[in-house]
Amino acid sequence: NAGVMQNPRHLVRRRGQEARLRCSPMKGHSHVYWYRQLPEEGLKFMVYLQKENIIDESGMPKERFSAEFPKEGPSILRIQQVVRGDSAAYFCASSPSAGSSYEQYFGPGTRLTVT
Amino acid sequence: GENVEQHPSTLSVQEGDSAVIKCTYSDSASNYFPWYKQELGKRPQLIIDIRSNVGEKKDQRIAVTLNKTAKHFSLHITETQPEDSAVYFCAALDTGRRALTFGSGTRLQVQP
Numbered sequence: 001n002a003g004v005m006q007n008p009r010h011l012v013r014r015r016g017q018e019a020r021l022r023c024s025p026m027k028g029h030s031h032v033y034w035y036r037q038l039p040e041e042g043l044k045f046m047v048y049l050q051k052e053n054i055i056d057e058s059g060m061p062k063e064r065f066s067a068e069f070p071k072e073g074p075s076i077l078r079i080q081q082v083v084r085g086d087s088a089a090y091f092c093a094s095s096p097s098a099g100s101s102y103e104q105y106f107g108p109g110t111r112l113t114v115t
Numbered sequence: 116g117e118n119v120e121q122h123p124s125t126l127s128v129q130e131g132d133s134a135v136i137k138c139t140y141s142d143s144a145s146n147y148f149p150w151y152k153q154e155l156g157k158r159p160q161l162i163i164d165i166r167s168n169v170g171e172k173k174d175q176r177i178a179v180t181l182n183k184t185a186k187h188f189s190l191h192i193t194e195t196q197p198e199d200s201a202v203y204f205c206a207a208l209d210t211g212r213r214a215l216t217f218g219s220g221t222r223l224q225v226q227p
Contacts, residue, residue: 031213033215035215035217041219042204042218042219043215043217044217045214048213048214056213056214058214059214091159093215102147102149102210102213103149103161103164104149104161105161106159106160109158
């Protein structure tokens with residue numbers, strides 16, 4: 001059973017460009033979460049999605065950031081017009097679809113560097 | 116919203132000693148408390164978790180305790196080994212929301 005997959009692992013963008021980060025959850029998981037980790041800090045929740053639905057985006061900046069989890073394909077976190085402050089590690093996690101299992105399993109992360 | 120505080124920020128122990136990391140949370144609705152281990156440049160790995168209907172849980176050298184009344188929970192690692200060196204994060208989750216709130220992390224260094 002493959003774990004959570006993220007790509008790319010490293011992404012370099014110039015200020016003003018767009019960044020697209022992809023996440024494929026574990027098999028059988030349909031809950032996806034995105035977290036951001038600044039250097040030497042903890043992880044901060046950004047958004048929680050289920051297939052075709054954004055459930056909670058309370059941690060995501062209102063401008064320039066968007067997320068989706070289409071019926072087919074990976075979840076995508078999109079950052080438009082990146083700025084230096086967007087440089088961070090972005091982790092995706094997934095959890096089982098139903099029942100009372102709350103464990104979240106993390107992908108390897110995408111390290112975004114804005115130059 | 117939930118706020119999780121974690122102490123200490125750094126912890127150095129000798130190999131074979133025990134290590135204890137403590138966390139407090141603010142939201143009484145939180146009812147699931149996982150602990151993650153993160154090595155440098157790697158993903159956070161779930162190492163143990165506890166739910167609010169349980170006071171203690173143990174898995175080999177790792178144990179977690181929870182005091183719901185005081186709103187604090189702790190990670191205990193016994194017989195530490197150099198490979199335990201990493202950053203450890205506690206987290207709290209309100210299962211109605213599903214978003215984890217993380218502590219700021221504890222850098223554990225086990226000296227051989």
